[in-house]
Amino acid sequence: MSATTYAWLVLLFPLLGSIVVALGFRALPARVAGAIGTAAIGLAFLCAVGALVNLLGQDPDARHHASSLWSYASAAGLDIKLGIYVDQLSTFMILVVTGVSALIHLYSFGYMRSDEGYHRFFSYLNFFVFSMLTLVLAGNFVMLIVGWAFVGFASYALISFWYRRGTATGAGMKAFVINVVGDIGLVLAAFLIFRELGTFDYGAVFAQAPEAFQRGEWTITAICLLLLVGAFAKSAQIPFHTWLPDAMEGPTPVSALIHAATMVTAGVYLIARTHVLFYLAPTAADVGAFVGLVTLLVAGTIAIAVTDLKRVIAYSTMSQIGYMIMGVSIGAYSAGLFHLMTHAFFKALLFMAAGSIISAMANRQDIDRMSGFWRAMRFTSAMLLIGGLALAAFPGTSGFFSKDSILAYAETRGGMYEWMAIGGYVGAFLTVLYTFRLIFRVLPGKPCPEAQELIETGHLYHAAPENPATGEAEDTEVGFPGAEHHIAEQSRPMAVAMAVLGVGALFAGLVQIPGVTDVLFGFLEPVFRDSPLAAIHPSVGHEWSGLAVGAAIALVGIAFAWLLWAERPSLPAAFRARLRPVYLLCLNKWYFDEAIDLLIVRPALAIGRFANRTFERVVVDGLVSGTAETVRGAGGIVRLAQSGFVRSYALLLVAGFAALALYFLLSSS
Amino acid sequence: MSIEWYVVLSSLLFAVGAMGILIRRSPVVILLCLELMLNAGNLALVAFSRMVGNQEGQVFALVVMVVAACEVVVGLGLIVAIFRRRLPLDVDELRELRG
Amino acid sequence: MEAVLFFAAALGALAGAIGVIALRNPFYSVLALIIHLFSLAVLFLLLSSAFVAAAQVVVYAGAVMVLYVFVVAYVGGGTESAWESIPGQRLLAPLLGIALLVELSIAVLGSSLVALGGDGPQVGAGFGDPAAIGYLLLEKFLVPFEASSILLLLAAVGAVVLASRQRGES
Numbered sequence: 001m002s003a004t005t006y007a008w009l010v011l012l013f014p015l016l017g018s019i020v021v022a023l024g025f026r027a028l029p030a031r032v033a034g035a036i037g038t039a040a041i042g043l044a045f046l047c048a049v050g051a052l053v054n055l056l057g058q059d060p061d062a063r064h065h066a067s068s069l070w071s072y073a074s075a076a077g078l079d080i081k082l083g084i085y086v087d088q089l090s091t092f093m094i095l096v097v098t099g100v101s102a103l104i105h106l107y108s109f110g111y112m113r114s115d116e117g118y119h120r121f122f123s124y125l126n127f128f129v130f131s132m133l134t135l136v137l138a139g140n141f142v143m144l145i146v147g148w149a150f151v152g153f154a155s156y157a158l159i160s161f162w163y164r165r166g167t168a169t170g171a172g173m174k175a176f177v178i179n180v181v182g183d184i185g186l187v188l189a190a191f192l193i194f195r196e197l198g199t200f201d202y203g204a205v206f207a208q209a210p211e212a213f214q215r216g217e218w219t220i221t222a223i224c225l226l227l228l229v230g231a232f233a234k235s236a237q238i239p240f241h242t243w244l245p246d247a248m249e250g251p252t253p254v255s256a257l258i259h260a261a262t263m264v265t266a267g268v269y270l271i272a273r274t275h276v277l278f279y280l281a282p283t284a285a286d287v288g289a290f291v292g293l294v295t296l297l298v299a300g301t302i303a304i305a306v307t308d309l310k311r312v313i314a315y316s317t318m319s320q321i322g323y324m325i326m327g328v329s330i331g332a333y334s335a336g337l338f339h340l341m342t343h344a345f346f347k348a349l350l351f352m353a354a355g356s357i358i359s360a361m362a363n364r365q366d367i368d369r370m371s372g373f374w375r376a377m378r379f380t381s382a383m384l385l386i387g388g389l390a391l392a393a394f395p396g397t398s399g400f401f402s403k404d405s406i407l408a409y410a411e412t413r414g415g416m417y418e419w420m421a422i423g424g425y426v427g428a429f430l431t432v433l434y435t436f437r438l439i440f441r442v443l444p445g446k447p448c449p450e451a452q453e454l455i456e457t458g459h460l461y462h463a464a465p466e467n468p469a470t471g472e473a474e475d476t477e478v479g480f481p482g483a484e485h486h487i488a489e490q491s492r493p494m495a496v497a498m499a500v501l502g503v504g505a506l507f508a509g510l511v512q513i514p515g516v517t518d519v520l521f522g523f524l525e526p527v528f529r530d531s532p533l534a535a536i537h538p539s540v541g542h543e544w545s546g547l548a549v550g551a552a553i554a555l556v557g558i559a560f561a562w563l564l565w566a567e568r569p570s571l572p573a574a575f576r577a578r579l580r581p582v583y584l585l586c587l588n589k590w591y592f593d594e595a596i597d598l599l600i601v602r603p604a605l606a607i608g609r610f611a612n613r614t615f616e617r618v619v620v621d622g623l624v625s626g627t628a629e630t631v632r633g634a635g636g637i638v639r640l641a642q643s644g645f646v647r648s649y650a651l652l653l654v655a656g657f658a659a660l661a662l663y664f665l666l667s668s669s
Numbered sequence: 670m671s672i673e674w675y676v677v678l679s680s681l682l683f684a685v686g687a688m689g690i691l692i693r694r695s696p697v698v699i700l701l702c703l704e705l706m707l708n709a710g711n712l713a714l715v716a717f718s719r720m721v722g723n724q725e726g727q728v729f730a731l732v733v734m735v736v737a738a739c740e741v742v743v744g745l746g747l748i749v750a751i752f753r754r755r756l757p758l759d760v761d762e763l764r765e766l767r768g
Numbered sequence: 769m770e771a772v773l774f775f776a777a778a779l780g781a782l783a784g785a786i787g788v789i790a791l792r793n794p795f796y797s798v799l800a801l802i803i804h805l806f807s808l809a810v811l812f813l814l815l816s817s818a819f820v821a822a823a824q825v826v827v828y829a830g831a832v833m834v835l836y837v838f839v840v841a842y843v844g845g846g847t848e849s850a851w852e853s854i855p856g857q858r859l860l861a862p863l864l865g866i867a868l869l870v871e872l873s874i875a876v877l878g879s880s881l882v883a884l885g886g887d888g889p890q891v892g893a894g895f896g897d898p899a900a901i902g903y904l905l906l907e908k909f910l911v912p913f914e915a916s917s918i919l920l921l922l923a924a925v926g927a928v929v930l931a932s933r934q935r936g937e938s
Contacts, residue, residue: 031911084915644764648854650690669877670774673876673884675815679780680872681784686781687828688865694848696863697794697840701801704832705785708808711820719815722889727820728904734827735801735916739923741832745839746930753841753931761853 003058004067006051007086010094011133013044020128025119031365034112037122041129045098052091060526063088066139067201077198086140090525092337093269095414099127100261100344103497107352108253108490111359115251121161125257128154132262134271135451137363140200151263152179158258159250166467171246179244182233186270189226196361201224206276206530223450223467224277224284231267231288235321237295244318248310249469251354255310255367260317260351261344268324268340272333279531288329293423295427296322300430300592303438305586308468309365312438313645317347317389319427323540326424330417331533332409334521335358338512339406341520342398345504346390352488352498353384357442359485361450362463362658367438372447376454380488381443383498388439390505391556392432396552398509403428403602407510408546412538425553432557440565509577542663675716680715681761694759696745707737771844774814781809798836805829817896 017040021033028036068083084090091157095521105125110132112121113246131154135147153176194200194218197208213220233236236244236259256266271278271288278285299319303312308662320343327336357373358365374381390397393404405430410421465474488494511519511616538546543571564571576583585591686725695698711730718726751758784804790796813822831910852858859883860883894900 099701635863642767644767645854646764647691647694647857651854651857651860651864654687654691654868655860658864658867658871659874661868665871667876670771670841671885671887674774674778675811676876676884677873678781678811680869680876682873684865685782685785685789685795687868688861689785691861691864693789694806695774695794695846697836697843698788698797699790701794701797701836704801705788706776706806707778708805708828711824712811713843713858714777715815715817715820718817719888720883720886721890724817724896724900725908727817729822729899729919730817730820731901731905732909732912732916734823738827738832739919741835742923742927743930745835746807746927748839748843749931757846758846 001050001054001261002065003051003054003086003091004065004084005139007055007084007090007094009136009638010044010051010069010098010417011084013040013047014126014133014434016040016122016131018191021126021317022123025123025512030118033110033119033122034105034109035643036560037126038102038109038395040126041098041105044129044133044438045102045455046094048091048094048098051086052095055086055091063526066201069140072142080140080142080200080240083139083143083201084137086137088524089269089528090137091273092341092524095134095138096344097129097340098349099260099432099499101125101132101257103346104257104261104352105495107256107355107497108251111253111355111486111495112251113486113491119160119279121158121251123347124154124157124161125253127261128158128258129191132266135266139202140191141205143203144201144669145183145187145190146533148234149267149643151234151266152183152447155179155247155258158254159247159252161250165249165467165474167246167467168249170578171249175243175247178233178240183637184242185229185233187532189223189230192226196223202273203550206274209276209280215280216282217280220254221284222282224281225287226259227270227274227277228284228288228291231325233267233292234270235264235267235325236318237267237325238298239592239596240564241295241318241429241618242589242596245311245314245589248314252310252351252358256348256355260347261368261631262322262538263586264317265324265340265344268321268328268336271325271328272337274536275331275333275528275531278329281534285329285331286575287658289326289417289420291421292322292326292329292619293427294322294323295568296326296427297423297430300434300587301586303434304401304430305492305583306589307366307368308524309358309367309370309442310351310659311365312367312434313347313350313354314593316350316431316434317343318433320347321390323403323424323427327409328405329409330413330420331525331531332406333528333531333534334524335402335405335409338520339399339402342390342505342508345508346397346399349383349501349505350391350502352494353380353387354378356488356494356498357384359487360454360460362461363465363468363485364450364463364466366637367441370442370448370451371445372443374443376447376451377487378491379495379498383488384503385441386437386502386505388435392435392553392554393428395547396506396557397510398507400547400550400554401509401512401514403515403520404546404550405543407535407550408514408538408543411546412536413533425549428550429553429557433561436558436561437565441559444566460487470500487545514538514547515540640645672716672720676713677718679713682712684707694761696744696748696758696760699760700741700748703743703744704737707718707733769815777807777814778809780804781811790849793845795837795840798840801836802829805833808929813897815896816891819896819898819901829852 017037018158021028021037024033041456053100064085064087066083066085068084069079072080072082074080087274094144108121108125127548128151131150133147135144135151138144139149156176159175160169162168171583190200193205197205197212209220231242238468242285244259244264248255250258278288293470296319299315299322303315303319306312306315320339324336324339324343327339356377357361357370360373360380361370386397390399393400401425407421409425410417410424447657453459453461464471486494489497508628511517512521525534588594683706686702686709689702689705690699693702711733714726714730714733716726718724718730749757751763756763783799784807786803788804791800808880809824809829811823812818812824848892855856895904
């Protein structure tokens with residue numbers, strides 16, 4: 001079978017899984033539904049591997065194929081096909097997506113077991129994977145937008161999965177609205193592309209763009225800025241990032257899949273795919289790099305201050321995506337994608353371990369209450385530690401190689417990008433700090449009551465179900481996190497999934513050791529060959545010196561974190577008191593939510609109120625009711641003629657006849 | 670006398686009858702004015718029949734007389750029925766059919 | 769001679785008509801109408817329509833007016849009130865009457881129907897005789913003849929129904 005056939009199958013299996021689980025939700029028992037959902041993604045992964053194998057068997061320069069099922073719209077100059085584009089980049093992405101998704105489905109098989117909405121969960125999750133694969137495999141901008149929108153919807157459905165929680169539905173709406181803002185940018189960019197080039201097809205657009213646009217011309221800059229709007233909204237970069245922390249209202253597997261490994265990386269993929277256009281618009285590319293840099297620093301500072309376990313990891317995601325966005329914006333395409341892959345592994349692992357810990361904590365997420373889990377849950381703690389080491393870029397882990405490949409490229413490019421590299425190293429130090437703040441708070445020390453219960457009895461701590469954010473009580477009968485919780489130590493599927501990811505987090509970096517192995521970059525190189533930026537390669541020595549700096553930062557950071565949060569817990573409190581305004585700024589997420597509320601939400605509400613009070617009530621209602629009243633008034637006037645007096649009727653009769661006769665007399669004279 | 674005289678006289682009688690209907694309030698008198706108008710019509714018909722030279726207009730006038738008789742019968746029956754129910758015989762008082 | 773008769777009959781008709789609308793007592797209005805009908809019969813004779821004139825006197829003045837007299841005797845000759853309840857009626861009615869008259873006169877006198885200005889063609893002695901009318905009624909106008917008989921039947925039945933005593937009424 002050809003690579004494109006494999007690719008169509010990759011799209012087909014998750015869609016079928018979603019439909020089968022959805023339609024059979026009454027008939028299928030829970031375990032079967034979960035098995036079908038997981039198997040669907042497993043099959044998709046196998047087909048992705050098949051596509052890869054098929055591609056590897058071809059000549060490296062000819063590894064790009066387009067295939068379309070049918071023509072979606074062809075009239076008046078439009079020619080949109082339902083088509084996919086299979087090349088090294090999309091194959092890489094579908095491998096990452098299906099691989100991590102399969103493991104997360106396996107994890108959910110155990111984690112969501114006692115949830116009322118089990119079937120719905122797997123159906124939505126499969127649909128999400130299908131949408132993400134559509135986005136990644138799309139062969140033209142229309143299919144890209146279709147996948148983009150579906151992914152946004154799937155994210156909304158999964159964030160507000162526990163829909164009886166007010167906080168969850170609010171978060172879902174927030175995510176969806178901000179995603180739609182990004183969608184607008186993407187759609188406008190597609191319109192502009194069509195207007196300038198007359199086609200939506202990737203191959204045609206990327207071939208014609210260098211001839212059609214001057215480098216730095218305002219049209220192509222506008223297109224790229226609009227594409228960036230879409231990318232930033234989807235990838236939670238400033239200022240479109242406020243939805244990501246709130247998205248932690250969704251179940252932990254959702255956070256792992258969507259908000260760590262796949263959906264938020266769609267922006268990175270977009271910029272990498274359209275790198276030809278970004279090369280022609282250096283201003284836009286610099287904007288992207290700058291925003292990525294700002295995001296990674298701001299998110300890092302916030303992550304040090306917040307105390308909700310999942311939110312720390314969420315801000316960490318935002319920060320790491322900032323690295324990736326910065327990377328692909330400055331031209332380090334393959335490096336950015338390398339970091340995307342390793343980040344998918346260790347971030348999903350972190351979320352999975354966090355899910356296990358939250359289960360042990362009876363659904364509470366406040367790290368101030370957690371301690372001593374190293375003794376209570378060995379396996380989960382080990383996984384948390386592995387994920388944390390990879391995130392902090394500890395020497396030898398996958399994150400170590402991937403993060404520093406981006407920073408080394410930035411330094412090599414020189415000029416202002418060196419400053420970006422320095423900012424990246426500062427961000428790396430922040431990363432180590434907040435990661436190990438987390439680890440040294442949760443793992444060592446005297447076990448908290450929940451952990452104590454686990455150590456002594458082997459059972460999980462039970463508490464009345466309540467919303468972790470607001471503390472209000474909840475009813476587990478209607479699909480909230482079920483009455484039972486599941487931890488990795490007691491659930492085989494969860495443990496297997498985490499173990500595989502742990503292996504990936506530790507060893508995935510070995511495919512790209514500078515000077516030794518070049519598996520990934522070599523594979524991806526033909527895709528980016530048409531960009532002069534990709535020809536810049538840091539020398540091997542330069543790379544190793546960057547790696548050394550990274551290693552130093554990691555080790556110093558871990559030591560510093562140990563000092564602050566394990567040895568002398570009073571120090572952080574002292575810092576907080578001395579730098580109170582700074583602390584408050586970070587804790588309140590740099591007041592972005594408040595700013596958006598003031599600048600956008602309130603004016604919109606005011607406009608709505610004005611529209612209702614003035615326009616709707618006065619103008620529209622006035623017109624409609626006014627018409628009715630006028631008619632009624634006219635009727636009332638006409639009714640006066642119905643007096644009941646026969647003689648007045650007779651008068652009208654005679655008068656009418658006289659008038660008629662007059663008319664005929666006049667007209668005949 | 671040329672035919673015109675008869676037709677103009679007929680118009681005059683018709684106008685008088687119309688005026689009578691508009692002015693009088695007793696149903697009996699209104700029916701009488703209606704008779705006036707019908708007879709004016711008859712006069713015109715007969716005049717025209719004389720003008721044309723055949724008797725078809727006269728036959729028409731006879732049929733009009735029959736119709737007038739029928740209508741008088743029914744109208745007077747109505748008046749008798751109103752009188753029987755002790756309602757005032759005044760068309761201005763009998764006006765319940767109104768909007 | 770003919771002119772004198774015409775004017776006399778016309779005056780009589782007019783006087784009767786004005787009497788109908790002007791006299792207060794309905795009984796007097798009925799009598800005025802009888803005078804009017806007689807005058808019209810004379811006019812019909814002047815127009816060589818003997819049978820119609822006879823029918824006018826016998827049927828109209830004879831039967832229909834007798835009916836009127838009976839009813840007026842039954843319901844009484846109550847006079848109407850002088851006060852006009854519809855505003856403007858007393859003003860508009862004569863105006864409209866005059867308007868009607870003027871329009872119809874203009875229509876007749878200004879008509880391009882030239883034959884109106886003459887006396888009509890020479891007619892033989894049998895013009896207006898019952899025989900001629902009879903022939904027309906039974907040959908050319910048979911359907912209207914039969915229809916009017918049905919109409920008479922309906923009217924008779926209607927009158928009986930209308931004027932019959934209801935149950936429980938004195």
